[in-house]
Amino acid sequence: MLADAYTGVINTLLLKLSKLLEDHEYTKIKGAVRNQVTFLRDELSSMKPVLEMLADVEELxxxxxxxxxNVRELACDIEDYTDSFMVNVNHDHDKLPMGFKGFFHR
Incomplete structure (x- = not known):
């Protein structure tokens, strides 16, 4: 059950990041932003097995x-930015929203 609390956020976020990279709606995501989205997806993918392992340990x-x-909190923050970014892209197809650009400059 605890594993779900920690890996559930990561799983959902990984799906969203993959969608940003693969879905035709988001083809205007290029260059540095695309590279950063790829980086986040890859880093979170590598953290997921460790979170699963730690969830099975009774006392850490x-x-x-x-x-x-901290990883869970970071994933929640990234998911919030991702959701905002995806909504902005869907409402304004003429320009790239600042959602991810702003996140990466933090």
Whole structure:
């Protein structure tokens, strides 16, 4: 059950990031933004198995617990930006919204 709480956010986000890279609606995403989306997807994909492993451990040391919680919080933040970005792209097909550009400049 705890694994779902931590990997569920990652799974949903990975699907959204893949959609940004593969769906025809988002073909205007190019260059640095596309590279950053790819980077995020790849990094989160590599973190997912570790989160699954940590979810099965009954008692984590404080450092691992903090890392796990930080990854989940980061994934939630990225998902919020991704949702906003996808909505903006769907409402304005003439220009690339600042959602991801703003996120990467943080």
């Amino acid at each position: 040391d404080p450092l691992k617990k903090e890392w796990r919680d």
